[in-house]
Amino acid sequence: MNSDYDIIVIGGGPAGSTFARIAASEGQEVLVIDKRKEIGVPVRCGEGLGAREIIKQDLDIPRSAISADIRGAKVVGPDGQEIEWAEEGVTDGWVLERKVFDKWLCELAIDKGAEVRTYTRAIDLIKEEGKIAGVKVAQWGKDEHEIRAPLVVSAEGMEAKIAKKAGFNTVHRLYDVDTCYQYEMKHYDHDNLIELYFGNSLAPRGYVWIFPKADRRANVGIGIGGDLANADKHGIPGADPKVLLDRFIENHEQLKNSSTLDDFGGVISVGAPINEFVKDNFIVVGTAAKQVDPIHGGGIALAMEAGVLAANTALKAKEKGYTKESLLEYEEIWKQTAGKTVAKRLLLRKVMEKLTDDDLNHIFNNINHKELETIMSGNFAGPVAKVVAGRPQLLKVLSALTA
């Protein structure tokens, strides 16, 4: 086969750029294509990132990509109960400027030798003798042509059209997504904490967030269960995320007087990852593989972690012709590491969505930040015992966590 590159990466987000950086730094000829006109735009994200996650990669995020330093979180229950969890070295993080962050990550890949082409959309897979051999692309909305490489990496994000064409189950069920609306607002004076508000009437099967940014700005957003979304359309009952968000803002002491700078939104994967991440000559990485935290909807850290893992596997798999077998290491390690955390968060999500506001109030009244930390580390037994002691009827729902 005559190849133009060793590897074609579809998508220049955190997963694709990370993969490309690692592969290019080891001398692979890597092409990253992105259908967007500009890397990092439009932003479809709350922009939060935990510091613990990125330190593993030994990357020094430039100050220009960080909007605000975060100390921790304030979690608020339906009756307004607040649990503040801020612990140095554990809950530190940032609210990013995603446009700057994504471009920086992509530039790192270019610095290592990767080539990047924007406004270049993958239309289809090329197959030769039944094997994936590259992609057909359209550049600037026209100029259709073929680009060949023995390995194609889907870092396509939520849409993941090419991964779907390759046979992966990348379509999302409504139950497995949150539909989100977000404003960037000003002014918002904050305490360097991200704020999360829970309640079934506030945000059914989701939450409202306030992520503080620089210059007295904040991302104020809502995510609700996709299967519960959107009322008054063809008699389908449900809730409109924007209407709920506007209601939250109207009732918020500070935000009701603030202006909006940007309207954005998106749909977040909060279900299980796809079953398989690799096949012959093809890898799926990041949100395209549904590698997203089902509790908070964060995808950046998982995408970057998987990008490193997949690239390291691909480097070794080159001499074996990128067979499925030679690429499996990435999938196996992921399932033994990040996959375990994601599975526990998914279990927690599925239990939480069964709770009424009375249940949530009881829980918020009976746990503190230490127990919140225990829960987020995946150790449910202690907090469950404490909560159930005062509200035995919760045992039935919460026992799923300790089974």
Add this chain to the structure above:
Amino acid sequence: MIKIRHEGCILCAGCASVCPVGALELVGNKIEYYPEKCIKCGTCVKVCPASVIRLEK
């Protein structure tokens, strides 16, 4: 058929990520709709956070 009110669209492509048949796609700065693929299931209508998609008879 679905109808997209493009002026209100925030280009999140959420509709495309839930469409079971690939009838929606973000191309450049616009959501493209391929009616020949559409099965009128209404999934995109429900998921759209900006409520700009309608199902038409």
